[in-house]
Amino acid sequence: MQKIHAIDIETTINSGQVFLWNKIGVQWVGIDGQDLLILNQSPFSVRSSSNGIDNFLRADDNLEKILSNITKDKIVKSAVKQSPGLRLIRQDPFQCYISFICSSNSTIQNIKSMLENLCKKFGTKKEFEGHKLATFPKADTLANATMKDLIDCKLGFRARYVKEAAQAVNSGKIDFEWLKKTDYRTAIESLKEILGIGNKVADCIALFSLDKMEAFPIDTWTQKILLKYYKKFFDNITEKPVTEKKYEKLHEEIVEYFGPYAGYSQQFLFKMERDLNKKNWL
DNA sequence: TCATCACCTGGAGA
């Protein structure tokens, strides 16, 4: 009972949801908004620099219910069996939003580098249990950053996206508390008004930070998975690039098939396929 | 509605 639902920290951190984490000794040290977190597998502990942790590891989820729901599908069932300790993470929304805007057309390692640069240049220095780190920048800081400083963080063409996205938060156009309360479709449409956010990035933000478990990010890996295992289940999956309208039609089919916890399914499938292809994480 | 193409940057492979 305890064993079955035990969280595997390393697996969870190395599942493409978060970027600002490092393994130091036996523990994982990471940045979540203005918090520094330290995770320990054994003995299990989650420690926060500001006790403002908002259930980062989603201990409030009913895993038994979720897992029994999503494992009705055989492929998901085998993916869960392979990484039973994998969990969805509830991230700081602003950090998640900027992180996935930075993710477009890049690699895990480069995304991590960009985000570390942003923290070093714009974050607040903190020390927690002997670890000196800088927190993630606040929205108004990035909104007022110069383009040169953003370019210096190696954001490339994303620099403009990040600045405008931060301005949208600063002005109240993007309100994460409101987005958490509203429905999935409304949240996605709202996020997509921001330059640099398309369907995929919006789904990542919704799933990883806004409690929208029906979000199912479809990237090139997910597309490969759907083609490989689910071609006959969905009409709208092809090897061609997923256009905006195709994405939306496909998502409807996906939620109908995978159910209300589709996002959990995606996470297990994604992890399985990346590992199968021996892709590196953090 | 869809097809092309460009895009910062850094790492891998030719």
Next chain:
DNA sequence: ATCTCCAGGTGAT
């Protein structure tokens, strides 16, 4: 050494 190609996509035409 130098070049080409590509990576958790998105925007403009």
